[in-house]
Amino acid sequence: xxxxxxxxxxxxxxxxxxxxxxxxxxxxxxxxxxxxxxxxxxxxxxxxxxxxxxxxxxxxxxxxxxxxxxxxxxxxxxxxxxxxxxxxxxxxxxxxxxxxxxxxxxxxxxxxxx
Amino acid sequence: xxxxxxxxxxxxxxxxxxxxxxxxxxxxxxxxxxxxxxxxxxxxxxxxxxxxxxxxxxxxxxxxxxxxxxxxxxxxxxxxxxxxxxxxxxxxxxxxxxxxxxxxxxxxxx
Numbered sequence: 749x750x751x752x753x754x755x756x757x758x759x760x761x762x763x764x765x766x767x768x769x770x771x772x773x774x775x776x777x778x779x780x781x782x783x784x785x786x787x788x789x790x791x792x793x794x795x796x797x798x799x800x801x802x803x804x805x806x807x808x809x810x811x812x813x814x815x816x817x818x819x820x821x822x823x824x825x826x827x828x829x830x831x832x833x834x835x836x837x838x839x840x841x842x843x844x845x846x847x848x849x850x851x852x853x854x855x856x857x858x859x860x861x862x
Numbered sequence: 863x864x865x866x867x868x869x870x871x872x873x874x875x876x877x878x879x880x881x882x883x884x885x886x887x888x889x890x891x892x893x894x895x896x897x898x899x900x901x902x903x904x905x906x907x908x909x910x911x912x913x914x915x916x917x918x919x920x921x922x923x924x925x926x927x928x929x930x931x932x933x934x935x936x937x938x939x940x941x942x943x944x945x946x947x948x949x950x951x952x953x954x955x956x957x958x959x960x961x962x963x964x965x966x967x968x969x970x971x972x
Contacts, residue, residue, distance in 0.1 A: 752905070779958065788870070790950050790962035791906065804959060839905055848958035849894035849913075853905030 752854035754840050760860045761830045769825045769857045773842030780823050783839040830861045865889050868963030877972050881938040885951035885963045892953040895927050897936045900948045941970045
């Protein structure tokens with residue numbers, strides 16, 4: 749079957765705009781993770797869902813960041829009033845329940861805030 | 863001090879060489895140790911994971927975990943130009959939050 753897909757692949761936003769990034773996990777994967785990856789760095793944990801429940805949002809940098817997964821499948825990461833420091837690659841990953849050590853990643857969305 | 867440290871490189875080796883990639887960590891509660899490979903402008907791809915201490919081999923790749931030293935390694939035998947990528951170590955406790963190292967950039971020169 750298909751892997752994790754993310755859209756858009758590239759997004760350019762003007763400072764102050766709101767953006768929404770979409771993640772389609774692998775079918776049957778209960779757990780879904782969002783990461784932020786700055787240039788030359790490893791992925792940094794943002795938030796984690798099990799089905800529709802957001803179990804950990806400790807990595808969200810500010811209250812401008814919001815994630816949801818209302819039906820336990822597709823997830824959206826929303827960033828309000830984007831700032832230049834939000835420029836990064838946003839990665840989504842999914843796994844079976846209790847298999848976070850076997851996460852499958854999407855290709856990421858590269859966000860550039862001008 | 864970051865929870866997971868990794869030499870960023872870049873590391874450049876000739877084709878056929880044995881490559882050693884390493885990470886150190888500070889949290890003794892980590893139980894799962896993973897290695898991911900990431901090509902430029904792609905998402906990370908899981909190579910292998912190890913639970914607790916010991917070695918695990920998969921083809922040309924061997925992962926080692928030394929919990930007493932809080933040190934993990936990935937060895938690549940007979941390295942190929944297609945192995946040129948960034949290698950990320952990652953770890954987790956019994957909880958599902960995964961912590962990544964900053965990655966080591968590897969170039970295998972033909």
